[in-house]
Amino acid sequence: MPKPAADRALSLQLGVDRSSPVPLYFQLAQQLESAIEKGRLAPGTLLGNEIDLAQRLGLSRPTVRQAIQSLVDKGLLVRRRGVGTQVVHSQVKRPLELSSLYDDLEAAGQRPATRVLGNTLEPATAEVAAALGVAEGDEVRRIERLRLAHGEPMAYLRNHLPAGPLAMADAELQATGLYRLMRSAGITLHSARQSVGARAADAVEGERLGEPAGAPLLTMERVTFDDTGRAVEFGSHVYRASRYSFEFQLLVRP
Amino acid sequence: MPKPAADRALSLQLGVDRSSPVPLYFQLAQQLESAIEKGRLAPGTLLGNEIDLAQRLGLSRPTVRQAIQSLVDKGLLVRRRGVGTQVVHSQVKRPLELSSLYDDLEAAGQRPATRVLGNTLEPATAEVAAALGVAEGDEVRRIERLRLAHGEPMAYLRNHLPAGPLAMADAELQATGLYRLMRSAGITLHSARQSVGARAADAVEGERLGEPAGAPLLTMERVTFDDTGRAVEFGSHVYRASRYSFEFQLLVRP
């Protein structure tokens, strides 16, 4: 019986540019990722063994492995010893990044807008001081915003930042998200602790968000740290449950 | 002025066992992680350069790098070219795993219990069929459970699984979590798509969970995939917002 042609990714027009400053493994990873995304590498396809792949590309095996490993970490590929590397068969989107609501809405095609309700310096309450790791009474910046999509209120956002050198103009806060502002101010975000819950709206919250009192709200508290481990932001947000939910994908750590 | 002694991790009693079947890089990573966890490596400490570290341990630099890299991926270390590798300065816990409520409660010291309300085979509705990727009307297993902690209801869990060979005895479902059962049945979980929202309880839900009608509930829908990309579970859960919230930590992808 003639063996069916192996389900391999042979002619994919892969190739790297050695004069580019982009690392070789990264170039390869990008090409593979794009091939998977565009369907040129169908789910379930075997990638072909690493040694051949390296030889055909004129790369060493460690370089090819590094490229493959990065896609395994993203959940796009699966390796099995003795079998090979296979394109994962499912709808992988984004494995839950630390994203701002602004960027999320923008990516979803909603047109986000921000109404700045407050932007002041004030002494830290006990709760804020504990979250940010500063002394109670220290000056912190308090920002209150209403986030809208298509003109409809979506969420009420309250943030506290350590009163650092970075000035936050209301105009900037209206035009973009807080995270983008912080990043462009040279802060490298590293990790965040989040807590997601629900509660009923009180009268004031209902008024702000256009919901009746008692309506269910989705709440999210978050403390964000930079790579030195200092807290750089404490957010306390409420979302209209009727109009918003958190969607994300997560991977199992092997 | 005498320069203060470099804040280095020198004498840490690191060492690997070459006769062990555990990979060397993994042994080293474990030792470093435990040293960080136990405070023997204080936040901010420089790890010392990779070459020396390798030489002192009798390892090659790639092996040491692999160990360090795995901790960087976990968010415990930060690397900076020209500077060194530093212990991250913050409270890193768990970067959001695909965990079951049962395990979460158990780890938190709550004593979880399960009341199995239903465990039947029935034809898939359109919604379930779409989530699991089977044909409408195909037989699927429907499991309904009430999860309790300290005797109090915490959540109502409804799951649908493809009607595979794996039999689910009520006794097993009572004693442990669904994920643990699936794993021990040889299913390798790979990724999941989740959606977290909130809504008001209706009368039936309120009754089941011991909340008044209209109380805010936290909802979570999840489709879990194995490493071949097939959906292996569709869950539709509601939690008492007054007693439960999702807590997790997430890292920024560089």
Add this chain to the structure above:
DNA sequence: GAGGTTCGATTGTCCGGACAAAGGATTGAC
């Protein structure tokens, strides 16, 4: 003293090779 320059330290990338371990397929024994 202020500012730019050079230099050492450290990680980032890449190479080529070697052997071990696991999974699947083939072969052989019964």
Add this chain to the structure above:
DNA sequence: GTCAATCCTTTGTCCGGACAATCGAACCTC
């Protein structure tokens, strides 16, 4: 035919080395 032993393929781990890119600090110039 069924089951176990064997072989082959493929990834996993590990080594040693080389050069480039980046950061911080010391140094020098003005």
